[in-house]
Amino acid sequence: MKKTLKKVTGTIAGLAVIIVLLGSVVVTNENEYKLIRQFGRVERIIDTAGVTLKLPFIQTADTLPKQILLYDLAASDVITMDKKTMLSDSYVLWRITDPLKFAQTLNSSVANAEGRIDTVVYNSVKNVISSMSQNEVISGRAGELSQAIMTNVGDSMAEYGIQLLAVETKRLDLPADNKAAVYERMISERDKIAATYTAEGQAEAQKIRNTTDREIAISISDAKAQAAAITADGEAEYMRIMAIRRRLIFIPTPGRWKRRGLL
Secondary structure (H helix, E strand, C coil): CHHHHHHHHHHHHHHHHHHHHHHHEEEECCCEEEEEEECCEEEEEECCCEEEECCCCCEEEEEEECCCEEEECCCEEEECCCCCEEEEEEEEEEEECCHHHHHHHHCCCHHHHHHHHHHHHHHHHHHHHHCCCHHHHHHCCCCHHHHHHHHHHCCCCHHHCEEEEEEEEEEEECCCCCHHHHHHHHHHHHHHHHHHHHHHHHHHHHHHHHHHHHHHHHHHHHHHHHHHHHHHHHHHHHHHHHHHHHCEEEEEECCEEEEEECC
């Protein structure tokens, strides 16, 4: 009986030791933070991977994600500067940079953080698009809208220990009921712009042709004048040579002609 009691007692003591040891060990992975709490208050934060210890039954360990997180905003209507409705569908890349602030302001809740992100980003998207016309939104270059939204957000999430890395727009479209009308209007406007560019190009081409024709006419005229001057000089030289030949005297001598130049 005593032996049995000793075995039971030993077993219980062994189990108690194991439970205490298990309750003391804290394993932290590479992609997470561990918050060690004592009576609800954060005592310390573990941000490196490894194994550490805590006080069993007195201290507890909460886990927060350390990797980059994605939050997908619900598609929503936004109004442009010219009072046109558009449908915006975006997502956010974010991460926890200050786990203590995150725990104190958001109660260590990712869901609470996503609620804050949703409000801040939606308001920023609405503010940015409301400062642009519908044509500017549609024809904007890739990345410009996202950069404008990030600038509008600023560091407003820093007070929660959160950093927003990017706000990307998956879809920014027209409502189905007026999409066809808007596209037709945009095509008409583009056709007008193209016609204006064509007319300006034709006018510039005609100007270049007129200038070129004038320069060619001047060049031909100059060439003709130069040719006439050269011809006149040649004729004058010819007449001078002929005049010299006329002044030559030929004197006959027995059996032949003797020529003497009288100069």
